[in-house]
Amino acid sequence: MSSDTGIPKELKEKLARFDAHLSDLESGLNPILSMTRTEITDELEPVDAAKTDLVSAYAINSLFWMYMNVCGVNPKEHGVKQELTRIQSYMQRVKEVEDKKKAPKLDKGASKRFIRSALWQAAQKKSQGEEGEESQESGPSSESSESQTKRGKKRKR
Numbered sequence: 001m002s003s004d005t006g007i008p009k010e011l012k013e014k015l016a017r018f019d020a021h022l023s024d025l026e027s028g029l030n031p032i033l034s035m036t037r038t039e040i041t042d043e044l045e046p047v048d049a050a051k052t053d054l055v056s057a058y059a060i061n062s063l064f065w066m067y068m069n070v071c072g073v074n075p076k077e078h079g080v081k082q083e084l085t086r087i088q089s090y091m092q093r094v095k096e097v098e099d100k101k102k103a104p105k106l107d108k109g110a111s112k113r114f115i116r117s118a119l120w121q122a123a124q125k126k127s128q129g130e131e132g133e134e135s136q137e138s139g140p141s142s143e144s145s146e147s148q149t150k151r152g153k154k155r156k157r
Helices: 009-033 039-040 045-069 079-102 108-156
Strands: none
Touching: 039 045, 045 079
């Protein structure tokens, strides 16, 4: 235990790391915090603007969650828990919208061509099958007539 402040050495090390991480967070957020919301979202697509707003809201509520923990208040019993859950549900909805954009689209023209081609091929096979049956039907009868004429010639001799 440190004699000058009464704070254990391990806790001082954790507090120093926490302070360093907060400083890194602040330096990372400074470019965004120096701009107005309209400057940030003007160049973005609506989905990207929604994602930016959701990330900002989630980050603020997460920081408040940590602040409550530091102050000794249980954040699970506070409204911040519900707010984080609500933001997460909105994030899921945005993700679903993005997935719908990425989903393959049906090309109606190509579908019609495929179906027309398949129906045409089926009709061709059917007509060829009928022609084949007709030739098979006429084939044996013609053979039988030929064999009959040959038999008739043999008898005449």
